[in-house]
Amino acid sequence: MDVNKWLKTVSGEVERVNKISKEYYNKYDIKQGLRNSDGTGVVVGFTKIGSVHGSKYVNGKKTPVDGKLIYRNIEINDLIKSFKEFGFECTVYLLLFGKLPLKNELDNFNEILDGYRRMPPAFTENMILKSPSNNVMNKLQRSILALYSYDQDPDSLEIDKILLQSIKLIARFPTIISYGYQAKCHYFDNQSLYLHNPKKGIGTAKNILHMIRADNLYTALEADILDLLLILHAEHGGGNNSAFTTHVVSSTGTDTYSAIGAAVGSLKGPKHGGANLKVVEMVNDIKAHIDYTDMVQLKDYLIKILKKKAFNRKGLIYGMGHAVYTKSDPRAVILKEKAAELAKEKNQMDEFDLYCNIEKLTKDIFKELKGEDAEICANVDLYSGFVYKLLNIPKELYTPLFATARVASWCVHRIEQLVSDEKIIRPAYKSLKNDESGMY
Structure with a gap:
């Protein structure tokens, strides 16, 4: 029996029977990704170790602030x-x-x-x-x-x-x-x-x-x-x-x-620690397809990436956006300053400018697409891969x-x-019938 041929035959059915429509998450108020509708994380515990701040609530409305x-x-x-x-x-x-x-x-x-x-x-x-x-x-x-x-x-x-x-x-x-x-x-x-x-x-x-x-x-x-x-x-x-x-x-x-x-x-x-590699791959893809010093070409290409028409067609500009930070990621701010210092020493300011332009243009694109109040910031991954490259880290x-x-x-x-907390962490999942006709 040709196992690879069999797998191709049955894999579509396996995907179908395990796919759950997104409408159910809204219908039953399920916190997909353990996130609230405003993007904040669902609170599940306490910690004294570290704290991440990217917004505050003013008159009940989530308001972007500089990250801490x-x-x-x-x-x-x-x-x-x-x-x-x-x-x-x-x-x-x-x-x-x-x-x-x-x-x-x-x-x-x-x-x-x-x-x-x-x-x-x-x-x-x-x-x-x-x-x-x-x-x-x-x-x-x-x-x-x-x-x-x-x-x-x-x-x-x-x-x-x-x-x-x-x-x-x-x-x-x-x-x-x-x-x-x-x-x-x-x-x-x-x-x-x-x-x-x-x-x-x-x-x-x-x-x-x-x-x-x-x-x-x-x-x-x-x-x-x-x-x-x-x-x-x-x-x-x-x-x-x-x-x-x-x-x-x-x-x-x-x-x-x-x-x-x-x-x-x-x-x-790649959605967590591997994101810095994706940034470098995306930048290499940009350099291979356009004149990256031309701001018009760069903006058009970033829009193509967002529309899933370029790079890996996932619709993500890697290194931009964060689950918590809104106006700024303090790690990115610190690292950007050091990246400039290192790029100057190693005569790589043209490439450093490319990263800065990706940051600036992505912010502009988001405001154009989602309104002037839309906020997106560079996260630490935008500059960490570049700094590793400047350090000759493989x-x-x-x-x-x-x-x-x-x-x-x-x-x-x-x-x-x-x-x-001595309790085992055990969240609940609602059970749907296989034909998605409703819950058990």
């Missing part, structure tokens, strides 16, 4: 100004312990992280090199699950055990993604294999650059900007898909490795770097779920 991102009661702009070095490590400490570290606390914390950066004996060879993946996020997820077998008490729900598991994962993510990338290049791209042991005393950002580059070389500006990217991606409230995944999975009482592995699977999706690592930044947040959201 807050980590443990500290606004992101103030957080970035509060340290001179080891910014990401300070941020991780803040997320885990609820306060910024003193000098001796940071020194001790860095020493602990350095002690766990190297992988367990034989793990690199057996788990990473002998079973490489063409997708580094897939390799990261599998490696996390494999680390369960290296833990003497992996299923413990004691907070001290979970905290140790969390710190080990935070320390090892950079090593796993770096080695996973090297294995991918060696096996699938026929490149030489370079494995550099992580160094002590240099922090996460510098270790990543040290481990992914054959020559070990990087500039201070490159390390500083990568450190900033890690800080900006570290936390984004409890409602983002991967953090909520962590809450849902942790509510079952499962182990840390299963919960964090599930979060990685969530972040891998595209295979864009989303894994996002995961490396976000893992501390996932671990804290897991702890928050376990100590605050």
Whole structure:
């Protein structure tokens, strides 16, 4: 039997019997995507870890405001100004312990992280090199699950055990993604294999650059900007898909490795952490089809993308719009400034202008299509992929770097779920008859 031919024959029927008409969501007031009709998220819990603000209500009407991102009661702009070095490590400490570290606390914390950066004996060879993946996020997820077998008490729900598991994962993510990338290049791209042991005393950002580059070389500006990217991606409230995944999975009482592995699977999706790759692909498509310095051509092409007549025909201008932010995404504002600085140094201002023009023209198009009150802002993904490109970070690592930044947040959201809410998260679904003639 030709299985592929059979699959093509039956797949249409499988799609048909599982398709639910959108009219039912309105008819029964179902919060599709766990969102209210005004786009705000359905409130399902509390969190002390982070806060995301993009609007306020004035006389009962949702009103756009400049975005705010807050980590443990500290606004992101103030957080970035509060340290001179080891910014990401300070941020991780803040997320885990609820306060910024003193000098001796940071020194001790860095020493602990350095002690766990190297992988367990034989793990690199057996788990990473002998079973490489063409997708580094897939390799990261599998490696996390494999680390369960290296833990003497992996299923413990004691907070001290979970905290140790969390710190080990935070320390090892950079090593796993770096080695996973090297294995991918060696096996699938026929490149030489370079494995550099992580160094002590240099922090996460510098270790990543040290481990992914054959020559070990990087500039201070490159390390500083990568450190900033890690800080900006570290936390984004409890409602983002991967953090909520962590809450849902942790509510079952499962182990840390299963919960964090599930979060990685969530972040891998192009509607979440994979969006930065889509931005780069979209920009490359624009450059291939038009004179991107011509504002008229660029605007017309962006309209084609929105109308599903260009790029991947999904009708999305990637890097624009956000579920919470309306007037501005504070991460994008900060990163845009750094992108300009880096683009100037690397003589890439023409391409930086293209990203700025995509932002400006998309805002104009939305006002033309939906009225002067329509607001859409650039999100962090519009500029993060461009900055990674300027840093000579391979595209295979864009989303894994996002995961490396976000893992501390996932671990804290897991702890928050376990100590605050013992109920398993179990929302309800209404059941429709297969012919959609009504509910059971």
